[in-house]
Amino acid sequence: MAPPQRSSSPSQPSGKGEVSDVKAQAPASGGSRAPGADDSKRELFKKFLKKMCYLYVGNYAKVNPDLALLTINFLQRDCKDADPMIRGLALRSLCSLRVTNLVEYLVGPLGAGLKDSSSYVRMVAAMGVLKLYHISASTCVDADFPAMLSICCLTIQIHRWLQIVLSALQEIWSLEGSASEEVSREREILLSKSVIYYLLNRIREFSEWAQCLVLELVAKYVPSDSNEIFDVMNLLEDRLQHANGAVVLATIKVFLQLTLSMTDVHQQVYERIKAPLLTLVSSGSPEQSYAVLSHLHLLVMRAPFIFSSDYKHFYCQYNEPSYVKKLKLEMLTAVANESNTYEIVTELCEYAANVDIPIARESIRAVGKIALQQYDVNAIVDRLLQFLEMEKDYVTAEALVLVKDLLRKYPQWSQDCIAVVGNISSNNVQEPKAKAALIWMLGEYSQDMHDAPYILEGLVENWDDEHSAEVRLHLLTAVMKCFFKRPPETQKSLGAALAAGLADFHQDVHDRALFYYRLLQYNISVAERVVNPPKQAVSVFADTQSSEIKDRIFDEFNSLSVVYQKPSYMFTHKEHRGPFEFSDEIGHVSIGTESVDTVVPANGVEANDKDLLLSTSEKEETRVPSSNSSAYSAPSYDLSSVSVPTSQLLELTISNPTVPGHAPQSSFAIDDLLGLGLPAAPAPAPSPPLLKLNPKAVLDPTTFQQKWRQLPIALSQDYSVNPQGVVALTTPQSLLRHMQGLSIHCIASGGKSPNFKFFFFAQKAEESSTFLVECIVNTSSAKAQIKIKADDQSATEAFSSVFQSALSKFGMP
Numbered sequence: 001m002a003p004p005q006r007s008s009s010p011s012q013p014s015g016k017g018e019v020s021d022v023k024a025q026a027p028a029s030g031g032s033r034a035p036g037a038d039d040s041k042r043e044l045f046k047k048f049l050k051k052m053c054y055l056y057v058g059n060y061a062k063v064n065p066d067l068a069l070l071t072i073n074f075l076q077r078d079c080k081d082a083d084p085m086i087r088g089l090a091l092r093s094l095c096s097l098r099v100t101n102l103v104e105y106l107v108g109p110l111g112a113g114l115k116d117s118s119s120y121v122r123m124v125a126a127m128g129v130l131k132l133y134h135i136s137a138s139t140c141v142d143a144d145f146p147a148m149l150s151i152c153c154l155t156i157q158i159h160r161w162l163q164i165v166l167s168a169l170q171e172i173w174s175l176e177g178s179a180s181e182e183v184s185r186e187r188e189i190l191l192s193k194s195v196i197y198y199l200l201n202r203i204r205e206f207s208e209w210a211q212c213l214v215l216e217l218v219a220k221y222v223p224s225d226s227n228e229i230f231d232v233m234n235l236l237e238d239r240l241q242h243a244n245g246a247v248v249l250a251t252i253k254v255f256l257q258l259t260l261s262m263t264d265v266h267q268q269v270y271e272r273i274k275a276p277l278l279t280l281v282s283s284g285s286p287e288q289s290y291a292v293l294s295h296l297h298l299l300v301m302r303a304p305f306i307f308s309s310d311y312k313h314f315y316c317q318y319n320e321p322s323y324v325k326k327l328k329l330e331m332l333t334a335v336a337n338e339s340n341t342y343e344i345v346t347e348l349c350e351y352a353a354n355v356d357i358p359i360a361r362e363s364i365r366a367v368g369k370i371a372l373q374q375y376d377v378n379a380i381v382d383r384l385l386q387f388l389e390m391e392k393d394y395v396t397a398e399a400l401v402l403v404k405d406l407l408r409k410y411p412q413w414s415q416d417c418i419a420v421v422g423n424i425s426s427n428n429v430q431e432p433k434a435k436a437a438l439i440w441m442l443g444e445y446s447q448d449m450h451d452a453p454y455i456l457e458g459l460v461e462n463w464d465d466e467h468s469a470e471v472r473l474h475l476l477t478a479v480m481k482c483f484f485k486r487p488p489e490t491q492k493s494l495g496a497a498l499a500a501g502l503a504d505f506h507q508d509v510h511d512r513a514l515f516y517y518r519l520l521q522y523n524i525s526v527a528e529r530v531v532n533p534p535k536q537a538v539s540v541f542a543d544t545q546s547s548e549i550k551d552r553i554f555d556e557f558n559s560l561s562v563v564y565q566k567p568s569y570m571f572t573h574k575e576h577r578g579p580f581e582f583s584d585e586i587g588h589v590s591i592g593t594e595s596v597d598t599v600v601p602a603n604g605v606e607a608n609d610k611d612l613l614l615s616t617s618e619k620e621e622t623r624v625p626s627s628n629s630s631a632y633s634a635p636s637y638d639l640s641s642v643s644v645p646t647s648q649l650l651e652l653t654i655s656n657p658t659v660p661g662h663a664p665q666s667s668f669a670i671d672d673l674l675g676l677g678l679p680a681a682p683a684p685a686p687s688p689p690l691l692k693l694n695p696k697a698v699l700d701p702t703t704f705q706q707k708w709r710q711l712p713i714a715l716s717q718d719y720s721v722n723p724q725g726v727v728a729l730t731t732p733q734s735l736l737r738h739m740q741g742l743s744i745h746c747i748a749s750g751g752k753s754p755n756f757k758f759f760f761f762a763q764k765a766e767e768s769s770t771f772l773v774e775c776i777v778n779t780s781s782a783k784a785q786i787k788i789k790a791d792d793q794s795a796t797e798a799f800s801s802v803f804q805s806a807l808s809k810f811g812m813p
Contacts, residue, residue: 054089058096068097072105079109084118091121095128103136107143114148122152123161130168133175146172150190153199163210170216193228196221200235208244215239215250216558219257229258229265240276245284245292248276249558252295256557270299270306278313286321293327294563298554300331308335315347316359325359333366336373341380345370349383352395361398368402372409372541381406381413385420396424397434404437407444408538414445422449426459432468439471443478446485453482453489460493463500472509476501477531480516484528505718506781691798693743697763699770704747704761708772711789714796719784719804724811726779732756735777735810742806744773754780762799764792771799775807 057071078090091113095106110132113125126149133140140146149172152165169190199214206214215236223229232254239251252273259266277299280292300307314332316325329348336344348370351363364387371380384406387399403417421441429435439459446452456479459466466472479497483490501513519527552567561568721729728734730753736746739760748759760773774787784807790796 050086051089054093058093068099069102071097072102076105076109079112084116084121087113087116087118088121088124091128092124095124095131098131098135100135103132103139106132107139110145111143111148114145114152119161123164126152126161126165126168130171133172137175140172153190153195163207163213166210166213166217170213191217191221193224196232197235200232203236203239208242208247211239211242211244211247212250215247215254219250219254223258226262229262232258240273245280245288246558248280249292249295252277253558256554267303267306270303273299274307274310278310281313286324290321290324290327291563293324293331294565295557297327297331298557298562300334301550302554304334305337307331308337308340311335311340311344316351322356322359325356326362329359329362329366333369336370341370345380345383352387352390357394361394364395364398364402368405371402371406377410377413381410381416385417388420388424393428393430397429397431400424400429400434400437404440405541407441409541411535411537414448417441418445418448422451426455432470435468435471436474439474439478443474443481446478446482446490453486453493456482456490457493457496460497460500463497469506469509472501472504472506473512476509476512476516480527480531484532505783507783691795691802692765693802694763694765695743697743697745697761697770699745699747699761699763701747704759704772707770707791708759708789711772711791713787714790714793715786715788715800717786717800717804719786719807721777721779721782721784722808722811723782724813725807726782726811728811729753729756729777729779732758738810739806742802744803744806754778760803762802764795769795771796773803 057068057075072094075090075094078086079094081087081090091109094109106128110125110128113121113128116122116125129140129145129149132145146169149165149169153162153169196218200218203211203214218232218236221232223232236251236254239247242248242251255269255273256266259269277292277296281289281296283289284292311332314328314335316328320328329351332344332348345367348363348367352360352367354360354363364384367380367383371377371384384399384402387395388403390396400421403421407414407417418441421438424438426435426438429438439456442449442452442456446456449455456475459475460479463472463475466475476497479490479494483494498513498517501509502517504510504513516527516531519530549567553561553565556562556568559568560571564571725735732749732751735758736749739746744760744762746758746760749757751757756777756779758773758775758777760775762771762773763769769790769792771791772789776785777783778785786800786803788796788800788803790799
């Protein structure tokens with residue numbers, strides 16, 4: 001893309017910039033003893049100082065609006081100066097004040113500037129209208145400035161200023177919309193046939209930026225008939241060959257928008273614009289190629305058959321950046337059909353051995369996507385099975401995920417795939433998605449895989465070593481499926497999996513285990529129909545983007561929406577940007593009694609204190625045995641299972657299922673079968689006495705650290721944080737204020753989403769007994785891990801109740 005060139009003006013005669021012009025004039029007059037040299041130098045310094053004054057006033061007017069009022073007369077007088085450069089600079093400075101109560105002083109000079117004899121002053125006035133609109137839109141519209149700008153578009157003689165006027169007008173239109181009848185009327189006038197044709201006939205005289213602005217205007221024009229459409233396209237035909245990529249893309253947008261209602265012509269437009277786009281992709285910088293390729297990608301997704309014969313243009317070059325390669329892989333997937341699948345898949349398989357691992361992964365995924373499109377499935381399945389035999393972890397991982405999807409769509413390939421998958425050791429698969437896919441196949445095809453129950457049993461035994469909740473969820477379901485197909489071999493594993501799942505810290509895992517347990521307790525036949533029903537092959541996989549979003553992106557062709565692959569409102573509107581994140585550095589924590597103003601570096605704490613002021617980058621899914629807040633208490637884990645004959649295993653149901661309106665009766669058949677022992681419910685513990693805390697408790701950080709090192713942990717528990725509290729934690733300081741209002745004070749805090757760490761202290765109201773608390777809150781799981789240390793450990797339970805009550809009320813209205 002050609003770099004923009006500066007245009008000369010009264011303030012910049014050379015077109016190289018104001019500083020360059022001053023430097024050029026200074027040596028010419030410096031040291032000269034010729035008559036008038038001193039006057040020349042004096043005038044040069046006056047201009048230079050005047051510019052300095054203008055810049056100073058513009059920068060500081062918003063900070064000191066009262067003082068800025070004193071400059072109004074000075075600037076208004078200069079707006080009437082005989083020198084057009086002085087008039088332009090004064091008007092520019094006047095409009096740069098950006099003070100709301102001074103807008104009344106802008107209307108007169110702006111009106112005069114738009115009618116000035118100097119094109120430079122008119123250009124400055126056009127930009128001033130836009131500045132005025134941002135300060136006070138109503139003042140700008142009431143003064144009829146948009147209409148005056150429209151007139152400037154048609155009367156301006158120096159085309160390099162046209163781009164300024166058009167830019168200002170289009171920004172006002174986009175912001176004003178249909179709110180103002182005057183602006184809408186002026187917009188209709190400028191979008192009339194006579195104006196559009198006037199601009200199109202002179203478009204070759206404009207700069208690249210001005211051409212883009214004109215083409216953006218033409219894209220909004222609605223021709224009266226098909227003849228007019230062809231006239232516009234004929235006038236712009238040569239713009240498709242322009243060297244500037246922005247002009248080409250703007251022209252393509254016009255062609256696409258004009259022919260949306262003409263199906264045959266629209267398809268011919270795709271054929272016509274294909275060559276210019278492919279040429280732009282292969283020329284220019286990688287960044288320009290990516291921008292053009294993003295637009296080409298959008299067109300390929302809408303009409304892949306038109307580009308299917310040009311698939312070789314989308315082959316990856318060794319020296320291309322990864323982001324360009326990734327986009328090309330998506331396009332190769334889209335253009336694949338019966339005639340080119342073999343060549344495309346062969347090329348993609350070469351990329352699987354690429355040193356760029358992310359691209360190798362994407363290429364394997366692309367092969368799988370083509371297989372799911374039902375093109376040459378036999379050959380592709382053989383290629384994927386060869387990937388499973390490659391001794392590269394990431395290749396095996398990606399291939400496992402794709403094989404799972406292929407089996408969901410083509411179950412007839414199960415025998416060939418399972419024969420290869422059965423040779424893969426689960427210990428060699430570490431990536432969560434790949435391990436989840438392997439576990440799914442072990443459960444789904446356990447009747448065909450001899451070692452499936454034993455592999456699942458080994459995974460259940462290592463439950464606590466598995467950090468991914470996704471894997472643990474799949475493991476629960478796979479063991480349930482295997483139990484219904486091979487009950488004697490899976491009985492022990494199912495009991496162990498349910499017990500581990502019920503005690504799991506992750507809420508989803510706990511809830512699924514509890515659901516399966518209660519389902520088995522209700523009726524095993526019903527459980528089998530729920531967990532392992534007859535399945536039909538998946539015909540179509542869900543698309544990641546709806547057709548409505550794709551159409552919205554197409555409507556915003558030649559914009560960042562195409563590059564980001566999302567409509568503009570998704571990255572410009574605040575409600576789509578996501579919640580504000582607490583961004584304090586992990587290496588620092590805030591220290592204080594009633595405030596958290598002082599920051600102490602983490603490396604300033606002794607090595608023995610690392611348990612106190614450590615980083616909160618613990619794993620998001622750290623699990624410890626915990627008491628879940630569910631109404632159901634998890635049964636104790638007992639691996640000694642009761643031997644039950646296979647013939648009776650699937651006939652076992654509870655003797656008294658729950659009947660609506662009647663209390664359920666206890667039945668321990670399932671618990672005995674799966675090795676789950678339910679102890680008798682313990683008598684409820686007496687409520688601890690009410691504890692009163694000192695609202696004015698004080699503890700310095702040094703004493704806190706000493707006590708934390710010396711005192712043992714009196715209580716360690718996990719609490720649930722209510723959803724309102726999780727939302728309120730987007731501003732962690734709110735938790736500090738909330739707890740302080742309940743006489744629990746924060747002495748240190750740190751971390752960032754989703755993990756936050758807080759250290760609290762409290763004191764009894766009657767005595768100086770102190771409680772110390774470490775609280776780690778994970779907003780993803782809505783859980784808080786609490787450790788309490790106390791001078792008087794007999795009061796720990798009472799303080800724990802107070803702390804839990806305070807935490808449960810956080811975020812509540």
